[in-house]
Amino acid sequence: MNRSLVRHWIALLLLPLLAACGTTPSSQHYLLTAPEAPLPQGMTPSIGVGPITVPEYLNRDSLVKRIDSNSLAISSTERWAEPLEDGILRVVALNLAGLLQTENVRLYPWHPKRAPDYGVKLRLVEMDSNAERVVLVAEWFVYRVADDSTVARRLSKQSRPLPATTQNGNEVAAAYSELLYALSQEVAASIAEAQGNPAAVSAPST
Structure with missing residues (x-):
């Protein structure tokens, strides 16, 4: 068999593989977002947000959807545009800035000489979606950074x-x-209450 015939047969064998590659669906990337809110007008209270922890099964760029109690589907085309921990940290910080009307929000880790008044830690237990609904279960902890005393948990x-x-x-x-x-x-409500101003939490703009 001459070389030109061999090359011809190799090309024929590769055609289905090339066609399959050409039909691979492109990935879609998604962001978590904060609602529009009035621009913060003050500098108090100062809030430190983080660390944020997520379950290991969510520690990936693909969206994870629940099939049943013990089964998950990991998407091959739907992806987060940033690490999930980073997205949650960013959104919660923006939310608290708007709700408490403070520009003084810092992300963990902050400089020890510029510690905020209140720290917020967040540990996700579940963050799941199925065919009908999405569910978020999280443990959150607010504390006074100066003396590490608990405000709410x-x-x-x-x-x-x-x-x-x-x-x-x-x-x-x-x-x-x-x-x-x-x-x-x-x-935000727990921080406002600790400040003696439970009505200080702002609503988002409509």
């Missing part, structure tokens, strides 16, 4: 229904963003 569960028509990544990311805002409202 709670285990919070938030959930939202998903549209019945489809469960795409954009809807899941938007629903998670709503749950993180509801969680941030609880945290």
Whole structure:
């Protein structure tokens, strides 16, 4: 068999592989977001946000969806545009800045000589979606940084229904963003109460 014939057969064998590569769906990337809020007008209280921890099964760039109690589906095309811990940290910080109307929000780790008045730690227990709803379960801890005294510590569960028509990544990311805002409202309320001003939490703009 001459070389030209061999090259011909190799090319024929590679055609299906090339065609398969050409039809691979492109990845979609999603962000968690904070709702629009009035621009912060003050510098107090000063808030430090972090660290944020997530379960190991969520520690990936792919969106994870729950099939049943013990089964998960890891998407090959729907991905977070940033590490999930970083996205949660960013959004919670923005939420608290708007809710408490303070520009003085710092991300963990902060400089020890410029410690904030209050620290906020967040540990996600669950962050799941299925065909019907999204669920967020998180333990949050607010403390006074100066003396490490506890302000509030709670285990919070938030959930939202998903549209019945489809469960795409954009809807899941938007629903998670709503749950993180509801969680941030609880945290902001505990800080406002510790300051003796429980009515200080602002609503987002409409």
